[in-house]
Amino acid sequence: MAKELLNVFVGVDTHADTHHVAIISEYGKPLADQEFLAVGSGYRKILDFIAGHGTVAAVGVEGTGSYGAGLSKVLRSEGLTVLEVNRPNRAQRRLKGKSDPLDAYQAAQSVLAQRGLSSPKAKDGPVECLRILRTARSSAMKARTAAINQIKGLLVSAPDALRAKYRGMATPTMITALQRSRPSGHVADPEYMTLLTLKTLATRYQALAEEITAADAALQEILDSYAPLLCDLSGVGPDVASQLLITVGDNRGRIGNEAQFAALVGVAPIPASSGKTTRHRLSRGGDRNANRALHQVVLTRMSSCPRTKNYVSKRTTEGKNKREIMRCLKRYVSREIYRQIFNPVPAPDITDLRQKRKSLGLTVNAVAGELSQWPSIISRLERGILRNDDLAASYRKWLEEQATQKPN
Incomplete structure (x- = not known):
């Protein structure tokens, strides 16, 4: 009777010129480790090496976005499950020391224990x-x-x-x-x-x-x-949209839900309560470039979006400071952007607003005065340069009221 192949877990410590590969059993027993060149022929040897020790359950790779990018692509093309492994725990490093074999075995142990892992970005789209x-x-x-x-x-x-x-x-x-x-x-x-x-x-x-x-x-x-609809959101331009998409990656499925996205972009609320004081503080984790992009969106909306201005005024009267208000706004914006990335909703059609205004004999300045907006805002809204669904709805409602009041 043929010997049944064991499930094995693989860890890879990546470097610019070489990769060190370690294999452990499903019970955590070290089986083998070896160093390979970080080139195409080395990747093929790695595949042969790990296949010779059993059925590969998963491969943990350090630095899938840098030194391990080429190997990760080859492993995925062979149908293997590839996971990003975080840097080994500092305390364990101090106790056990550091070397390429130790780091590779630590990566394999992390995969087995499902500890400190994440789905790597595909980087192929x-x-x-x-x-x-x-x-x-x-x-x-x-x-x-x-x-x-x-x-x-x-x-x-x-x-x-x-x-x-x-x-x-x-x-x-x-x-x-x-x-x-x-x-x-x-x-x-x-x-x-x-x-x-x-x-x-x-x-x-x-x-x-x-x-x-x-x-x-x-x-x-x-x-x-x-992502043609992402820039339709208020305050989101090409710079912000591209950064947020980079944070998510080509394989959007690696983000499980909206809460995970919020943590990824650094806007998940962190409890900072004590005694009778209940509050949350800004998260300092996540992708800081994505967090900066959200910060730009919030600043834009605080200066130009009527709904955001009203929210800021309301929260200020409740005793919230600017940092706390911006934290809340970032959380709201992240929720809105998550929905637009994963379930995009097209902007309402506003191409008829300009035609209706002209048919009523109204000028942009007259409309701006009635809606308490700058004429340039109304003009940009009519031309589709600016998206503001609330303003567009108010504008349409006001035009309909003017049409009913106009004598035949």
């Missing part, structure tokens, strides 16, 4: 393209900011003639003027060298601005095809 684009865009943004700061810093100490010429100019105008300048003189002349350097920095600034514009266009193109 449109969201991965968003992440790559944002990497280049982020560095371009930082470099552009550095360039304009250097330009303004040089102008502060520039000769009087140069400083007077460019003082008070808006940034785009100043960049154009500096690009068109024609420095002439000797390299030992401070005024000539200052203007030459300013021209170089302005050219760099403009090139980076064009690079950012191209990246934004590519981001928008991907969003239009992959």
